[in-house]
Amino acid sequence: MHNLDPLRDVTAGEVVAPYLHARAADFLRGLRVHGESGSDSAGADEAARTLRAAARRISGTLHTFRPLLDAAWADQLRTELAWLSGTLALEQACTSRLVRLVDALSRLSSTGGPVPAARGSEGPGSGTGSGAGAGTGLTVGAARAGALLERQLTLARTRAHSAALQALGSARFHAVADAVALLASDVPLGPAGSAPAMEVxxxxxxxxxxxxxxxxxxxxxxxxxxxxxxxxxxxxxxxxxxxxxxxxxxxxxxxxxxxxxxxxxxxxxxxxxxxxxxxxxxxxxxxxxxxxxxxxxxxxxxxxxxxxxxxxxxxxxxxxxxxxxxxxxxxxxxxxxxx
Amino acid sequence: MHNLDPLRDVTAGEVVAPYLHARAADFLRGLRVHGESGSDSAGADEAARTLRAAARRISGTLHTFRPLLDAAWADQLRTELAWLSGTLALEQACTSRLVRLVDALSRLSSTGGPVPAARGSEGPGSGTGSGAGAGTGLTVGAARAGALLERQLTLARTRAHSAALQALGSARFHAVADAVALLASDVPLGPAGSAPAMEVxxxxxxxxxxxxxxxxxxxxxxxxxxxxxxxxxxxxxxxxxxxxxxxxxxxxxxxxxxxxxxxxxxxxxxxxxxxxxxxxxxxxxxxxxxxxxxxxxxxxxxxxxxxxxxxxxxxxxxxxxxxxxxxxxxxxxxxxxxx
Known part of the structure; x- marks a missing residue:
């Protein structure tokens, strides 16, 4: 897993910086597409995903390679990116959670074969199993459970959507975007950043x-x-x-x-x-x-x-x-x- | 799996009869112990198990080797043994089902580690998970579910117990016991029963x-x-x-x-x-x-x-x-x- 050849004759900064430049460019591209997507919600989702993926990678790199970077700057940007990723992730999380639960409910209440006749005559004390009756009961309950989950998770998603929109319009967000825009061309290194890559x-x-x-x-x-x-x-x-x-x-x-x-x-x-x-x-x-x-x-x-x-x-x-x-x-x- | 050596030079009846004799003896022994066990419920359970195991084996043998036996006799005894096994099995089935369900409930509601603090402040619409709250809710529900199952399955078991006692005192049961007692010494064979075992x-x-x-x-x-x-x-x-x-x-x-x-x-x-x-x-x-x-x-x-x-x-x-x-x-x- 450790192929050190590309590290010969370069400084540590020259190894880490191109990666951060590229991820910062991804971030800015995601941001631009998100702004342009308007009512195209699939496009906006895709752009938000790009943005979050870039933010996670920048944040992770700042964390792992902190010894090579300007530590105070890295910590500050990492905090801000974590806030942004967290805010943007919530809406998508609500959507995918709802999809997962509704899919599971439909799998659970599907017959997957010929439906056996319900055994309505069976009393609760009989102690014998009845998959058919359980299935029928479950189908009614599953429909209601699905409606309940949809209501709760849609409400949560709507709140998350508003929070994300609010975040994207905030001064705090513009400060993060500016910091990432700088990162696309210039990475603030620490003293170890100019040491030979192979050593650090x-x-x-x-x-x-x-x-x-x-x-x-x-x-x-x-x-x-x-x-x-x-x-x-x-x-x-x-x-x-x-x-x-x-x-x-x-x-x-x-x-x-x-x-x-x-x-x-x-x-x-x-x-x-x-x-x-x-x-x-x-x-x-x-x-x-x-x-x-x-x-x-x-x-x-x-x-x-x-x-x-x-x-x-x-x-x-x-x-x-x-x-x-x-x-x-x-x-x-x-x-x-x-x- | 097919080692035919023991079948040389014997008739089919001489192969099947000893097995039926032995299982009939098991049946009668189970019956005697059951009668003697009185208030010793562990002894009675064990005896009922012996009785049922023997009844199942006799019944299965009558079914599989029917071509070698007196078919009308075999069919009749099989029907009666099925009735008896079914009646005796119910009580044990209720007991083991209750044990299985109560064990599962206690496994499900056990903490298996330090209990995390309950998150009481979380509203139903938040859409985030809370294993702790789920656990607490489940513990209360599990206790009630356990009590409900215990009530229902104990009632079913009591009914099964009465039915079994009634069956063991019935004329129908005495007829089965007499038929099995005969089987312990004499198996009614069909024409193929006297053919060489290797052939049939x-x-x-x-x-x-x-x-x-x-x-x-x-x-x-x-x-x-x-x-x-x-x-x-x-x-x-x-x-x-x-x-x-x-x-x-x-x-x-x-x-x-x-x-x-x-x-x-x-x-x-x-x-x-x-x-x-x-x-x-x-x-x-x-x-x-x-x-x-x-x-x-x-x-x-x-x-x-x-x-x-x-x-x-x-x-x-x-x-x-x-x-x-x-x-x-x-x-x-x-x-x-x-x-």
Whole structure:
């Protein structure tokens, strides 16, 4: 993974700066397209995605290669980019969460075959199973649960949209845009920035890699490799058991961006792409499960609605478990020969 | 798997009769212990299990080797044994279903780690996840759901217990017991029963094996081998998608009993033991999921209770999926060299 040839005879600044220039240009392009897209919401979404991807990469690079840069400047810009990414990400997150939950509900309540006749005569005390009756009950509950989630997440999305529009019109945003525009041509380096690249760029990247490896080593990967372990469904522990995986997702991102700077000429590093995707799915499913649980706490909902939301919650927690399984598989395959 | 040596120089009746004699003796022993166990409920359970295991094996043997036996007698005894097994099995099924569901609920609502602080300030429209709040809500709902299931399944078990006691005191039961007592010393054979074993016992066993292989071939094993396929959660299709697996479970049983008659000297055949266990788990989980769905249709339950039952239902359907995964694994391993 460490091919140091391109680092010969150049300074550290000459390695890091082109990457930051290119990402700053991406950011500005996303910003321009977003401004021009007007009522074209697909175009605006795409532009917002470009903008956020560039902001994440700039921010990650400022973090990892901070020892080579003007530290005070890097910290300040990073804070502002985090605010901007966070604000812009919310609307998209609400949309994709709603799509994920509605898709899951339709999968759960679809028949997937000939519908068996409902067993209406079965009393509640009979103690025997009735998939057909469960299905019918679930279809009604699923429709109501879908409507409830749509209402709640659409409201949240509308709020996020307003917040994003407000952010894009704020003085704070214009200051970030100006800072990124400067970055497109000039990167404020620290003293180490003019040192030979071979001597100084490897240490920050290695530190990012080490933090990632430590984080992965702390994950219960052996357990995750055993399918159907039902770990993710220990619901009361939900947030605390997810946190190490979310942290790993963040560290994997930083590692991949550092790799873009040093090894892949700014292109996405394909080696850990599958692993990163699995952790994205993990995050999405965990948040969707949380949204289902939140909806179930809405006052005065019907029991059938609550039941469907319970099924949905468990389904998304299964997805969390499945994503962990996929991660350990992808990670082991990617890191099998060397890391 | 076909070692025909013990079949040399004996008649078909001399191969099948000793097995039926031995199982009839097991049946009578179970019956005697059951009568003597009185208030010792563990002893009575054990005796009922012995009785049912013997009844299933006699019934299966009468079915598979019907061509060698007095067909009218075999059919009649089989009908009566099916009635008896069914009646005796219900009580045990209610007990184990309740244990399975209560265990699952306690696993689902256990923290499995430090409990994160509840986020009480979060409104229902925020759209962000809260595992902690979900956990707290689930704990209350899980306790109520557990109480509801306990009430319903205990009632069902009490009814099953009365029905079993009534059956054991009935004239119909005494007629079955008399027929089995005769079977312990004398098996009514058909004309083929006196033919050389090598010529006639293999065909019925091969037919049972062929029916099993056809049934397994029709199962979506490739799909089941892919973990986390979420197939079992297509709830509306529950019963119809489970049926082929339940049928396979029944045919696997018949095949294993035929194997006990011909190849393992009456001892359980270890080759397909794991596969059989997986299909038992499949059936248990499917019925437990059905019981959770039935409980959720109880009028006037609280939404939190319905929510917990929804989580429980999905959890048990996940177990169904896990059992299918386990079956395909065990089956492929057991049948890899030869079947």
């Amino acid at each position: 760029v490897d240490a920050p990247a290695a530190a990012a890699e080490r933090r990632l490896l430590e984080s992965v080593a702390a994950l219960p990967l052996t357990r995750a490799a055993h399918p159907y372990n039902s770990d993710a469904l220990a619901l009361a522990a939900g947030e605390s058991q997810d946190a190490p995986w979310h942290r790993t997702r963040h560290l994997l991102r930083l590692h991949r961006y550092a790799s873009e700077v040093l090894h892949t000429g700014g292109e996405p590093d394909p080696v850990l792409y599958e692993s990163a995707r699995a952790l994205d799915r993990h995050r999405d499913a965990a948040e969707a499960a949380g949204a289902a649980a939140t909806a179930a706490r809405t006052p005065r909902i019907a029991p059938a609605t609550a039941y469907a939301l319970g099924v949905l919650h468990a389904d998304q927690r299964h997805e969390v478990e499945a994503a962990r399984f996929a991660f350990q598989h992808a990670w082991r395959r990617a890191t099998a020969p060397v890391l | 016992v293999d065909a019925p066993a091969a037919a049972a094996e062929r029916r099993l292989l056809e049934s397994v071939a029709a199962l979506p094993l490739t799909r089941a081998a892919h973990p986390y396929n979420s197939d079992a959660l297509a709830l509306a299709a529950g019963e119809s998608q489970d049926a082929p697996w339940h049928r396979t479970r029944h045919l696997l049983r018949l095949h294993r009993y035929a194997s006990e008659v011909l190849h393992t000297g009456g001892e359980p055949d270890p080759v397909l033991y794991e596969s059989a266990r997986a299909l038992d788990r499949h059936r248990d989980a499917a019925e437990a999921a059905g019981a959770a769905a039935t409980a959720a249709r109880t009028p006037r339950i609280a939404p939190a209770t319905a929510y917990a039952l929804g989580v429980l239902h999905a959890d048990q359907r996940h177990e169904v999926e896990a059992a299918r995964f386990a079956f395909q694994h065990a089956w492929r391993r057991a049948t890899a060299p030869v079947l």
